[in-house]
Amino acid sequence: MLVDYYRKLNYYKQLIPNTIENKNLLEGLKKHGFIISNLSPIKDIIRAYKNQESLINMPQYKEARIEYLKLTGNNTKNADIKWYSLFEGPKSVKWLAMRINRFDLHEFYYKIWSNQTHGTDLSTKVLISGDDGNGAVVQLRNMEEAQSIAELTIMFSLVIFNLMMSKTISMHKKEYAEWFLWYRDKHRNPIAQPIK
Incomplete structure (x- = not known):
């Protein structure tokens, strides 16, 4: 701050x-x-x-x-x-991620989203050849990515919730783990679930 x-x-x-x-x-x-x-x-x-x-x-x-x-x-x-x-901390987001053992999140989520957000991947993802042969620009909010973004948002929310819970109400960790397994099985891949 x-x-x-x-x-x-x-x-x-x-x-x-x-x-x-x-x-x-x-x-x-x-x-x-x-x-x-x-x-x-x-x-x-x-x-x-x-x-x-x-x-x-x-x-x-x-x-x-x-x-x-x-x-x-x-x-x-x-x-x-x-x-x-500050306080001899890392000099970049990448080194911060490594310091707190979140290197995977940096490499596979932050880095990709950061490139999209800041427009550094224009040549590979945004500027494309249109149907008429002319150049075209893909919209920033690409609906093809909506499902994966929603799934990742839920996943990260659950991770944050788990961390908060372990710091505040750790006595309920077992109940949470059981609920999480149920939730994951029921909602993680709804397309694969048979319709009842």
Whole structure:
């Protein structure tokens, strides 16, 4: 959470006139901007910055704040870190998945969905040859994937429920295991079930 607060603080800082960050932003817009090449002063930006700064300086964030500043050196150029990098954490989602023994989920779900969500698989999955021979774009919400997405959503919900239950009402673990086996047999593959 604190990393996101700092990200917002740094964003506000570049919008405050006459700061180094603002100067860098304006130069970048002037040289490389597509739609926006200049900025008008933004009303109440200093107040928004100070509010964000006071949020970051709240006592409950002291330990995380010290760690964040240690990693970034209080330099906005180094400020684009992820929350899981704090306290000698991993540097990427892949390494995070390995650290918490969820590498399989990263490789077979997150990575694929991330590519689709961020459009990095355009050349292989989205841009296709249309029926008329011209180029076509597959819709983002592909109905062919709806069933597998629904099944995976239920599966991940059950995994999360199991983890929460083991931490809060572990005395019911046996009952849950019995229910889960029943649920899996009854609902996991409804197409294979005979209609009664």
